[in-house]
Amino acid sequence: MRAIGKRYLEIGIAVIAAAALLGSGFWLGWTEGEKSPKNIVVTDAANIAGPTSTAADFGTFWQAWSIINRDYLRNPSTTPEQKLYGAVNGLVNSLGDPYSEFFDPSSNQQFQENIAGNFGGIGAQLGMDANGDIVIVAPLKGTPAERAGLKAKDAIVSIDASSTLDMSLDEAVNLIRGDVGTAVTLGILRAGWSTPQDFKIVRENIQVPNVEFEMKGDLAHITLNEFTGDSNALFYQALVKALNANAKGIVLDLRDNPGGYLDVAVNLSGYFLKPGSMVVREVGRTVPEQDFTAQGDGSLSGVPMVVLINNGSASAAEILSGALHDDRGVKLVGEKSFGKGTVQELEPLADGSAIKLTVAHWVLPSGRILDHDGLVPDYVVPLTDADVAAGRDPQLAKALQVLQAEVDGTPLPPPTPATSTASTTNP
Numbered sequence: 001m002r003a004i005g006k007r008y009l010e011i012g013i014a015v016i017a018a019a020a021l022l023g024s025g026f027w028l029g030w031t032e033g034e035k036s037p038k039n040i041v042v043t044d045a046a047n048i049a050g051p052t053s054t055a056a057d058f059g060t061f062w063q064a065w066s067i068i069n070r071d072y073l074r075n076p077s078t079t080p081e082q083k084l085y086g087a088v089n090g091l092v093n094s095l096g097d098p099y100s101e102f103f104d105p106s107s108n109q110q111f112q113e114n115i116a117g118n119f120g121g122i123g124a125q126l127g128m129d130a131n132g133d134i135v136i137v138a139p140l141k142g143t144p145a146e147r148a149g150l151k152a153k154d155a156i157v158s159i160d161a162s163s164t165l166d167m168s169l170d171e172a173v174n175l176i177r178g179d180v181g182t183a184v185t186l187g188i189l190r191a192g193w194s195t196p197q198d199f200k201i202v203r204e205n206i207q208v209p210n211v212e213f214e215m216k217g218d219l220a221h222i223t224l225n226e227f228t229g230d231s232n233a234l235f236y237q238a239l240v241k242a243l244n245a246n247a248k249g250i251v252l253d254l255r256d257n258p259g260g261y262l263d264v265a266v267n268l269s270g271y272f273l274k275p276g277s278m279v280v281r282e283v284g285r286t287v288p289e290q291d292f293t294a295q296g297d298g299s300l301s302g303v304p305m306v307v308l309i310n311n312g313s314a315s316a317a318e319i320l321s322g323a324l325h326d327d328r329g330v331k332l333v334g335e336k337s338f339g340k341g342t343v344q345e346l347e348p349l350a351d352g353s354a355i356k357l358t359v360a361h362w363v364l365p366s367g368r369i370l371d372h373d374g375l376v377p378d379y380v381v382p383l384t385d386a387d388v389a390a391g392r393d394p395q396l397a398k399a400l401q402v403l404q405a406e407v408d409g410t411p412l413p414p415p416t417p418a419t420s421t422a423s424t425t426n427p
Helices: 025-035 059-071 080-093 105-116 144-148 169-176 231-244 262-272 316-328 385-389 394-406
Strands: 101-103 124-128 134-139 155-159 183-189 197-202 211-216 219-224 249-253 278-284 290-293 305-309 331-334 342-348 354-363
Touching (some): 101 105, 134 144, 144 197, 155 169, 219 231, 219 394, 249 394, 262 290, 316 331, 331 394
Parallel strands (some): 305 331
Antiparallel strands (some): 101 354, 134 155, 211 219, 278 290, 278 354, 342 354
């Protein structure tokens, strides 16, 4: 996340004044005034001066606050801060955006620690679908989640028997994380299942092999599992191996890649796109519109290639895939991508709380907006449970077939190491 200026949430109070109505309107004004008192006494609240104008009447809010303080049975055991944080949480939830959340000071501190620390987990990227359900974006390769059989788009309906209904994404993440060696039970509902099934998974310290390389005849198959800090160097090493093996084309495998650092995706695009080519545009209401362009030498911009994607390809993986498809017409093979194309910023509030707010979305060179829609492959190839059980990979087989038809027999030119750009993350 980039540096963010402080913004403060202030709650305004509307002063309700009642005026006597003349003639036939008098009685109506009197009866309505009886229902809605003209004076509201607010207690246990400070700094309530707010914006000078708003389309919403905050008198309703403060009337509800006053009634709760006066009549609620357990009000003595409910603090004003709890009521305030509940109200702000409801405000953020009213946006209907699964990636925007409110953190009170305690949960904000925990969130910050989670970003910086190392934790035991199951090795799965989580997201929310258009229905607001918590789903698996992608199980990372070689992790407990993958070994347990979790798949992209699996809905998590419970965590240790606690329903995820109305649970935030970060709450789910925190519940799934835990000490290495302990177990978590996820209730999973998969497309085609009538009832959920429980998956008991033992947490591990997640270390994923980020880049994998193999030759398939005269074609290089390079798998990138996530866009992390070491991806630039590891991807360059894979390209050198492809050069030494006289590869004539590249299958870039971004299946189950949940994304990561945007600048890594932009850097890697520099191998395959001509310098200055647009990779993606960030567009929001208040954040400056920004174009991210390929900065490499485009040494592989003429090399035949195909990109593999599936339901677990998200965020930065979709950006790189979409840029290659839009700019060069690189064929996409597999299944529709996840559709995570928004940018979140953490906005600190005055008392140590914070709002994680969606402030922009990604727009591909063609003008397509990634969020929700995702990328539809040129060649749609499903991968079934039977394929996995039998060790078959029809998606890779199709990608190799498509690429072989494009290969002209020219070996790969030597790649130039990717240069770094400003560090920008795509959560």
